[in-house]
Amino acid sequence: VIGNLARMQLSSASSPADLAAMTSALPTIQDRVYLNAGTFGPMPQVAIDAMEAAAAREASDRYPHDMWERLDDAQVAARKRLASLVGASPEQVALMHTTHAGISTCMWGMDITPGDEIITTNEEHPGVLVPLRIMRDRRGARIRTVQWKSDPILLADAIAEQVTDRTVAVVLSHVSWVSGKVADLAAVRQRVGDNVLIIVDGAQGAGALPVDIGMGWDAYTVSGQKWTLGPSGSGALIVADPERWHPVMGGYFVTNDPHNPLDAPLQVTARRLEFSQESVVPLVGIAHALDFLTGTIGIARAHSHSVHLNAAARGILEPTLRRMHGASTPNNVMSGTAHLLICAVLPGTAPAITDHAASCGVSIRYLDDTHIRISLGAWNSEADVLELRAALESFAPCT
Ligand SMILES: Cc1ncc(COP(=O)(O)O)c(C=O)c1O
Numbered sequence: 473v474i475g476n477l478a479r480m481q482l483s484s485a486s487s488p489a490d491l492a493a494m495t496s497a498l499p500t501i502q503d504r505v506y507l508n509a510g511t512f513g514p515m516p517q518v519a520i521d522a523m524e525a526a527a528a529r530e531a532s533d534r535y536p537h538d539m540w541e542r543l544d545d546a547q548v549a550a551r552k553r554l555a556s557l558v559g560a561s562p563e564q565v566a567l568m569h570t571t572h573a574g575i576s577t578c579m580w581g582m583d584i585t586p587g588d589e590i591i592t593t594n595e596e597h598p599g600v601l602v603p604l605r606i607m608r609d610r611r612g613a614r615i616r617t618v619q620w621k622s623d624p625i626l627l628a629d630a631i632a633e634q635v636t637d638r639t640v641a642v643v644l645s646h647v648s649w650v651s652g653k654v655a656d657l658a659a660v661r662q663r664v665g666d667n668v669l670i671i672v673d674g675a676q677g678a679g680a681l682p683v684d685i686g687m688g689w690d691a692y693t694v695s696g697q698k699w700t701l702g703p704s705g706s707g708a709l710i711v712a713d714p715e716r717w718h719p720v721m722g723g724y725f726v727t728n729d730p731h732n733p734l735d736a737p738l739q740v741t742a743r744r745l746e747f748s749q750e751s752v753v754p755l756v757g758i759a760h761a762l763d764f765l766t767g768t769i770g771i772a773r774a775h776s777h778s779v780h781l782n783a784a785a786r787g788i789l790e791p792t793l794r795r796m797h798g799a800s801t802p803n804n805v806m807s808g809t810a811h812l813l814i815c816a817v818l819p820g821t822a823p824a825i826t827d828h829a830a831s832c833g834v835s836i837r838y839l840d841d842t843h844i845r846i847s848l849g850a851w852n853s854e855a856d857v858l859e860l861r862a863a864l865e866s867f868a869p870c871t
Contacts, residue, residue, distance in 0.1 A: 486777050486850055494851040497764070498701075505834040505856045510649065510676055510812055510847040513701040516768075519760035523703065526756045546755035553762035554694060554708040557771075559684040566709045566745035567755070571599040571675040574693030574709035575643065577745050578671045579603045581717030582640065586612025589638045591631055591668075595620040595648040599693075600673050604643060614638070620648055624656035632663035641669040646677030646692075650839055652808020654681065661688030669716075679765055680811045680849075681775040685712060699811070699849070701765050702758035705751065714742040723748035774850040778811035781848045785813055785857040792864050793817070813846040814839065825867050832863040 486494070500506055500514030526546075536542065551562040568574045584590075584607055592604060594617050607613040616634045621627040631642055642664060647654050654677075661670055671691045677683055679699030683692065689712070696706030711717060719726045719738060723746045729736035738744050765771065786806055793805045793815055800818075807814045817825055822838035829836050834856075838844050846860065 486853065488853075491851065491853050494769070497768070498851055501851050503833070505852075505859045507846045507848065507852060507856060507860060508835040508837050509680075509699055509701075509849045510845060511698070511837050512704075513679070513698050513761075513849070514851065515701055515703065515757070516761055516764040518764055519702065519757045522760045523753050523757040526753045530752060543750060543752055546752045546759070549759040550706070550755040551708075553759050553766070554710065557678055557683065557694065557700070557762060557766070558692060558710055559686060560710050560712075563741040564685070564710055564712065564714060566711065566714075566742035568693070568707045568709045568747075569705045569754075570707055571597075571673055571693040571695045572602065573747070574691070574707065575600055575671065575673060576603040576606070577709055577720055578641075578643075578669075578691050578717065579607050580720035581745065582669070583718075584611040584613050584640060587614065587638055588612075588640045589614045589616055589634075589636060591616045591618060591634045591639060591642045591644075593618050593620045593627075593631075593644050593648075595650050595653070596643070596645060597649050597673060597675065599675060599695075600643055600645070613640075620651060620653055622653065624654065625659055627653075628656055628659035628663045631660055635664050635668060639664075639668050641671055643671045643673070645673040645675070646683065647680070647810070647812065649676050649812070649845075650814065650843070652810065652812030652814050652845075654810060657687040657689050676812060679762075679771065679774075680778065682772055685710070690716065696754070696758040696761070700758065701761040703754045703761075706754040706758035709742070709745060711742050711745070714744060715740055717745055719744045721747040724750075769850045775810065777850045778848045779809065781852060781854070781857070782809055782811070782813055784854050785846065785848065788854065788857045788861055789813075789815060789864070792861050796864065796867075811848050813848060815844050815846065816842055817844055818842075821867075825864065828867045829860060829863040832859070832866070834860050834863045836860065 495501055497516050498514040506514055551565040555562045555565045590613050604615050608615055618630045670689045672689045674692045675695040678694040692710045694708040696702035697704045724730045725743050727733055727736035728739050794801050802816050805816050820841050822841050822844050826838045836844050836846050
């Protein structure tokens with residue numbers, strides 16, 4: 473099935489045959505309508521099989537003579553795929569467990585001194601805000617927050633307006649997890665100039681839309697468990713210039729000779745930033761997942777499919793949402809134009825709607841009491857959105 477699908481390649485909107493092939497390759501979507509890749513992407517069967525084999529080998533052969541070679545092979549394979557995801561080289565990839573870890577590594581990897589300023593936005597995830605708060609509390613950094621704009625160029629302008637001679641970095645999401653809006657990273661670079669580091673939370677970006685190191689960012693995080701379809705505990709921090717950052721945690725290979733850790737030179741590659749990724753299982757999982765995503769689905773096609781489906785989903789859901797709100801319908805009942813579609817629901821009902829949808833076999837998530845988030849991947853179709861609409865229409869809040 474996967475071979476056929478690879479040959480087929482998806483057109484801008486996935487055909488019924490593509491969708492049927494994907495359904496058999498992605499077990500997560502077989503028994504439910506899955507609209508939640510923004511939380512956890514559906515893992516391909518090939519990745520699950522490879523991880524099971526790696527776990528079985530780890531369990532039965534606890535101390536193989538080639539333990540380090542096996543680990544190195546798994547790391548090299550994972551770095552190579554993560555690098556090509558963003559047009560970087562493997563030497564620019566530090567394997568990480570999460571975006572939280574990637575952003576934290578950037579923060580501690582800089583020489584932040586009291587009064588240094590970091591610009592961010594009002595739509596950031598704790599994965600950005602917790603590391604920034606620690607810099608504020610421990611290093612005396614000042615945080616300047618810009619309101620996210622609908623127009624990406626206006627967002628880039630608003631960020632540039634906040635730059636002062638104390639600005640050391642801009643830290644922002646590529647795609648907002650709460651509005652689905654997409655930042656224009658090249659425009660941000662163009663507006664802020666070359667002296668400010670641009671650090672990107674790519675948790676909702678990588679795997680869902682094209683990303684390239686040529687956009688001008690200095691650092692970009694990948695959360696392996698979301699749009700890249702890998703397991704929890706996989707991901708990366710990808711840096712344009714590895715030597716721009718200090719190592720922050722002591723992993724075996726932060727120096728280039730683990731037998732001489734006190735005196736050996738530090739790595740000049742991004743391995744200087746790796747804490748210690750020593751579990752083969754998630755590494756094997758993310759490598760196979762990325763082969764499936766890039767080879768079989770194709771990121772440009774996944775992106776254009778989600779843009780098409782988003783437009784269709786708006787048409788399908790909007791009348792229902794308006795009916796649910798009645799006279800109190802807000803102006804912006806939906807936001808996001810690509811793989812994340814956020815819908816405003818009646819205040820207080822979002823968690824119950826999410827539970828009700830789950831009981832109808834439809835996985836979405838709520839962001840707060842008033843908003844649900846629908847993730848649209850290459851494997852989703854209008855039929856999925858119609859099922860969600862049916863779940864919304866059968867929802868009766870107990871008020
Ligand atoms: C925009 C954004 N940033 C960061 C995170 C956290 O990712 P991780 O668990 O990989 O640190 C998420 C996860 O939901 C997210 O949506």
